[in-house]
Amino acid sequence: MTVQNVATAPQAGVPKTSVWRRIWQQDGPGYLFLLPWFIGFFGLTLGPMISSLYLSFTHFDLLTAPRWAGVDNYVRMFTNDPKFAASMRVTMFFVIFSVPLKLAFALGVAMLLNRGMKGLPLYRALFYLPSLLGASVAIAILWRQIFAGDGLVNKFLSIFGIVGPSWISNPNYSLWTLIVLAIWQFGSPMIIFLAGLRQIPQDMYEAASLDGASKWRQFWKITLPLLTPVVFFNAIIQTIEAFKSFTPAFIISGGTGNPINSTLFYTLYLYQEAFGFFRMGYASALAWVLLALVAVFTAFSFLTSKYWVHYDD
C-alpha cells in the first residue's frame, strides 16, 4: 500500500502528455500504417451500420428527413408482409440446396484432381475461373440465354425429342437455374478442399488398403473425418455467401424477383424496398434481420461443430 503511494507520488508531477508521447513513439507508426483501414472501417463499415440501425426504427423515404417509428418496421415484417415471407422462403431454399450441392461438387472435383494428374495447375485454374466470373452481370445474362425457351439447354434436349420449358422464366424451375449457377461456381471451396486433401497422410490409406478397406470405405473412414475442419470452414463461408447472393437474381429477373416472386431473394427484396419503393427505414430493418439470421446460422454451426468436426491436434 505505502509502496504504491510512494511510487505514484513523484509521477504525479510529470505532465500527462509524456504518457501519450511514449505510446505514440512506441505504437504510433503502427497506427499510422493502419490508418487507411481505420478510416475504411469506421467511415465505410461501422458508421453506416450504426446509422442503418437507427434508420431501421424510422420511416425514411430518402427525400425527406427520417421519422421515428419505434418497432413498427419489425412488427410489420413478421405480422403483415407476405413478400417478406416469400423472400425468406426463396432464400432459405436457395441456401439449403445450393450450399451442400456446391460443397459436394467441389469435393468431388477436388478428389479427382488430387490423383496427381498431369497439368494440374492448369485444371485448377480452369475450374476456378467460374468463381471469378460468377457474380458478374455478363454471366447472369449468359445464364438467361442458356436456360431460355430457345436456349442451349433446350436445343440439347430437343436432340432427344424433349421439348423443355423456358427454365429461367418458369416459376417451377427458375430458382433451380440459380442454384445450378451457384454450384457451377465451385472453384474457391474446391481449392480449399484440394489443400485439405494434400494434408492427409498417405500412410493412412496404405495401412487401410493393406487391411483390405475399399476405396469407398477409405473415403468415409479416413478422408471425410480428417477433412471435416475444411468442410466446416467451407460450409460457413458458403452459407454466408448464399445468404448474400444478389446479382444473378437481380439481372436474370430484371430486378423484380419474378416470375411470381420465385427468385425474390431476401437481398433483392431489401433492394426493392430501399431503392425501388423508397422505404429506407424498412429496408434497414430487413438488413438487420438478415444479419441476425446469418449470425444465428453461424453460431448454430459452431455449436454443433464439436460433434462432427475432428481436429487432429
Place this chain on the structure above:
Amino acid sequence: MTFSLSRRSFLASSTAALLAAGTLPSWAQQSQLRLIFWGGQARADRTYGVVDLFTKDHSDVSIEGEFLGWADYWPKVATQTAGGNQPDIIQMDYRYIGEYARRGSLAPLDEYVGAGLDTSSFDEDQLRNGTVDGKLIGISLGVAAGAAVYNTKVLADAGVEIDPMRWTYDDLLTQGPKVSESTGGAVAMAPDGSGIELLFENWLRQKGKALYADGQPAFAPEDVTEWFELWAELRAAKAIISPDEQAIDTGVLETAPLVRGKSAMNFTTSNQLVAYQTLIPDPLGIAIYPATSPDSTGGHYRNSSQYFALSSTSAAPEKAVEFINFFVNNPEAASLLGVERGVPASAAMRDAVAATLDERGQMVVQYIADLGEIAGDVPPTPPASAGEIEVALKTKSQEVSFGAQSPADAGPAFYNEVIQTLGRTN
C-alpha cells in the same frame, strides 16, 4: 517559440490561399450541368447530339450526360437525390414526378416562363400534364399515347388483317390463332398483356372507370377478375404467347417478345415505334390498344412520354432552364430528336420536324393526330406508390397465367394489395 510562431503563420497563410483558390477558380465563368435520363442507345445518340449543338453556341456551359435503363434509373435518381448529388436536369416520368415535386426536390419553373423558357406554342394539355399542385414542374418532351406496335410481315403472312384504329379484343381472339397455326406455334399474335399496367388502365377507361381517382383505386375487384378472365381466354385460344415466354420480358426493349420474334406485336407507347424499328428488320405498323368494341372511345389519352425537370439544388438553374428551352424550342434540336421521345409538344416544333421525319416518324405523328376522336382526358397525377403497383400487377398476372391463382381469387387479392400499398407510410 519562433519556430511554432512561424509554423502557425505558415498554416494561416496557406489556409487563406486555399480558401481563395476555392472561391475564385480560374473557370469561374464556366457552368457545369449534369443531365440524367433513361432510355436506350438510340435515345442517347439523339440527346447527346442536342447537347453538342447547345454547347457549341454556349461555350460557357458544359453538360455531362448519363443514361440508364428504366429499372436502374429510379434507384439511381433516388440515391443521388438523397445524397445531395442530384443532377441539374432530370428526365421524369408521370408516375414519379408528383412524388419528387411534392417532396421539394424539383424546382417550379413558373418564374422562368417567358423569361428564358418559352411555352407559347406548347399544347395546353401538355403543360397541364407537367403541372403538380398548380406549379409547372415538368416540361413535356413529347406527346405519346398507348399503342400496339406490330410486325406487318408476320401478320400478312398469317393472313391476319386488322383495322389499326378500330381493332378489338374479339379480333385478337378470332384472328390471333391464325398466327400460331401458320408458324407452327413459334410465334403468337400478341404478348400476354395481362400484366401491363397501361393496357389495364386503357381497358378500364373504355369501361368508364380508371386506375386511380383521388389516390384510391377507381376500379372494383370484379374488374380485375374480368380482366384476368379475358386474358385467360386469349391464352387458351393461343392468341398470345405462353407465360414463360412472357416472363422473359424484363421491360428492356431487347427482351420484348416482339424483338425476340416470339410475338407479332407489343403493347407499348407510340414513341417506341422508332426504337423498335431499329431492332427489327421487318416493317412495323402502329395500332391502338385493342378496343372493347369497334366504336369504343376514351381509353387512350395524350400522355407526356417524359419530362425534363429542374433540380431544386441546381447551382446554375438559369443555364439549366436555357438548355431545357433549347431542347424543346430549337428547330435544329427538334429535327435531331425526331419523335423518338414522342411528338413534340410545341406546335412550332411539330412543323419543324414534319419535313425531316422518316416514314416511321410520320406514322407516329399521324397516329397521335388520328387518336383525336378516340382519346379521352388525361388522368390526374397518380399516387406516390404507382410505381410499386405497376410491379404488383405484373407479379399478379404471372400468378394467374402460370395457374397459381384463379382469376376469381386474383381480383380481390390484387385489389387488396393496391389498397394496402396506397395506405402504407414510407
